[in-house]
Amino acid sequence: MPMKSTLSRRRFLTSTTAAFGATALMPFGANMARAADGLTVGFIYVGPKDDYGYNQAHAEGAAAIKAMAGVTVIEEENVPESTDVANTMESMINFDGASLLFPTSFGYYDPFIKELAPKNPEVRFEHCGGLWGEGDPANAGSYFGYIGKGQYLNGIVAGHMTKTKKIGFVAAKPIPQVLNNINSFLLGARAVDPTITCQVIFTGEWSLAVKEAEATNALADQGADVITCHVDGPKVVVETAAARGCYVCGYHANQSALAPDLYLTGAEWNWAQVYTDMVTKYMAGETIPNFVRGGLADGFIKMSPLGPAVTEAAAAQFEAVKAEILKGGFAVIKGPLKDNKGNVIAAEGEAFAEDDIKLESMDYLVEGVIGSTS
Amino acid sequence: MTTDPGLWAVPIAVLGGAIRVSTPFLFVSLGECLTERSGRINLGLEGTLILGAMSGYGLSYLTGSATVGVLGAALVGLVYGLLHGWLCRFKGVNDIAVGISMMLLGMGIAFYFGKPFIQPTAPRLPSIPFGWWSDSPQLQAALQVNVLFLIGIALAVFLAWMLRSTRIGLTIRVVGDSTQSARALAIRPDRVRLWATAAGGALAGIGGAYLSLYYPGSWNEGISSGQGLMAVALVIFARWNPINCLWAALLFGGAGALGPALQSVGISEGYYLFYAAPYVLTLGILIATSSTERAVIGAPGELNITK
Incomplete structure (x- = not known):
């Protein structure tokens, strides 16, 4: 399906809303969205979220966030490490109004998050796997644990x-x-x-x-x-x-x-605690460090x-x-x-x-x- | 006290692998063999295999009986095969294209309905310990045989006999070799192909149930990882002969166990190459048995790919 990637939903939406002079569909920027109707957090998994493994560990973390007041969680599973993840992230941002994303698989980072982050400066991308380095987008970050x-x-x-x-x-x-x-x-x-x-x-x-x-x-x-x-x-x-x-x-x-x-x-993995901390920080308006690591003690x-x-x-x-x-x-x-x-x-x-x-x-x-x- | 089998572990593991891993290959390739002998290709058996794995596991979990799971998987495969056969009756419908779309559809259906069954543990099929005479735990483990494997062997022999010596077998072969001759003999080719595809689908469904209910014995979305497609290719490799399908399936099962077994005895350099061994072997045999002068031996004349 090469046609799909040439006209992404985001670009389509940008041009159509511009044409109609309606900007209501576009997210205003994270702070306003956060103040108005809470925070929408998107989780993306590479496999099924009940696999007794990697994805389930993340989904358990997402479930902990769901319980927080003012937070809406959206999830998508079985997303391949290809342009599919870029499409998923774009539709989470543009259609669901997500302003904090957790694309959890290692292969999502380069090039997909790296390309999308500069285009969506109001959105925060938190990637699991620890690949963030100096020179990478400031609104992206990576976290990992010393397992x-x-x-x-x-x-x-x-x-x-x-x-x-x-x-x-x-x-x-x-x-x-x-x-x-x-x-x-x-x-x-x-x-x-x-x-x-x-x-x-x-x-x-x-x-x-x-x-x-x-x-x-x-x-x-x-x-x-x-x-x-x-x-x-x-x-x-x-x-x-x-x-x-x-x-x-x-x-x-x-x-x-x-x-x-x-x-x-x-x-x-104990992502429930890590994610709760990150979202609490984010909602309080603080910045999450770009490079987060921790072990048993943390x-x-x-x-x-x-x-x-x-x-x-x-x-x-x-x-x-x-x-x-x-x-x-x-x-x-x-x-x-x-x-x-x-x-x-x-x-x-x-x-x-x-x-x-x-x-x-x-x-x-x-x-x-x-x-x-x- | 355990005995250390040393390098003997490799042939034992390959034997065990041949017994454990080959059954889905065997059922799918026997089913495809039957379908192709009637002159039709069903490339959708990968989808049927996954559907069978899902429905077998789901039914086993819901009813508490693995046998019901296997029968249910066979039924689902049968219905799915009927759908393929029915679609292919229409003029201008290409069986290969229908097969590919049904493969993707089958996976989609299985993933959708299979969601609630990834976590639960369903009753599995039991195994028969054929290694009781040996005091080597490795051999005992390798000779844990599931009854479906034995049924598969019997089925291969039965299908070979049926195709060669019975009226039904003759009918299937006539339809597969020449639609015109079949019509002249007052046989309805579409009906024969419909049921040959349905039977092939049922066998593939059982193959799927083996995957989820015996080995590796769990349902998840990556359970098949292309085994159904490989099995369809095995039919060509086996020259449309059910007995050869059995050997081909055993070969692939055994070769699949080679990589882990070699690593386990310490031969660990280049394991990616060991994992490619079955495919290299297939290529080698196909090249060795090919000819530029005659058509593929044993190929049904009406088959889309050999016409």
Whole structure:
């Protein structure tokens, strides 16, 4: 449909309203709209918002905003990372009068948000994934959470619960955030027992149900008895692993309902708090910083309640390390540490805390992870 | 105490993958094989597969019985196939174009009605443990066989026999090879094609139910990821022979398990290439068996793509 993109709804509307001399349809600017009839916030998801995963975590955040007074939330799901998202954003701005947008998928930012933001200076674009850099539009911003700490805590529990000393990780793509999660999961387990290894299998896609099931089965075949993942919707991995009798650590959202007996804990996003804070700030007329990050202590992430199988020793160390992390400055990647090819990652005494920007260009798997990044 | 199978894990995983993953390929390609033997192409089976997955899961959740889910998926596939067959009766209607639009329509319908079923957990189909004789947990897991897989194998043999040796099979083949001859024999080609398409749709629906009710065993919008389309292509690869459809489906199922299995034993460099293995293999076999001198062997004469 190439015709569609040449005449966007926004441009069509601009020209027609100009022709009729009627400007009533156009949004007046965020402040007036906010004062007049509350704030309209738009959420855009790349997949279904009840996927037990990435999108559900965001939708739970959106649901928290819905409860705020004077806020209207509009949502659209299954929006591909293509011109579709540009069309969705334009119609949210022009037809629904949204002045704050949360396009939540990584691929929405460049070029779609970057192109649209300067054309709509009265609208605020908040993108999840942390891509905003100097020189990008001032009315765009990015936010992300240090969820690797959550996988570290998953690893602590996994380290106590594994009998085979082998844990497994189903990963989508070898990008820094995924690699950080894999490394953190293993290092957590190694904090319990340094002989533990972690097998990783990459599926190559964010959502590929059959391959995720095959990967989980392959891990179980190799003797991994605690499995976690980083894919968009962990439902298939959790259910397949539980069917094989493996313990499961969750990711993105709480999946304990899918494997009540074998679910240990999980690293969850806590977007409800993050979004509530942002919207409160925005409605008060304050500016949201362009670059927002946070971890466990800032309430950006949270852990699922410990499952019934977790032993007392595991729970004790979990709570102790969690308290340690909440104090701040906790480093998972610290020396002496090598990658699984033998290169030195961190020398003795060297440590990278969670907000270290170096971690965001991670391209290695640490010693003890079986797998490769390409 | 677990035994470490070492490199044996790869063939075991490929075997397990062939058993687990092949069933949807098998059902869709058998259905398409039947339809194409009657001289019509139904490219919409990807849509039917997804509709079957959704309706099977939904019905299983609502009624509490996975069997009802499978039967319901077959019925939905049948009706959807009838619609395709009925549309194609009209003069000037192209079956390929109808198929593509019905594929997209089927996905749309399934996504729309499937929304409430993404979260709930429905009763699944049970499996038969054929690995009881082995004390290797890997082999036991690989030999967990679902009854639909066995039905699929039986069906492949039955369809081959039916097409070769029965009156119905002969009728389907005549219609597929020459509309004129069929008319001369007082056979109504449209009616035969209508029911061949409907039966093909029902099989694809069952394939979908297998996806959502057994393996991977959940309904979401990305459950099929193009398996229905691949299965339609497998029919050409299998030269319109149901038994070959079985081998092709097993090959694709097994090859799909190769990537994860190799990574799990530590051969992890270049996994994107392993994932492309089934397609490279298909290309290779097609090239090896192709000829510039004769038409595609086994192709029904009335088929839109071979005419």
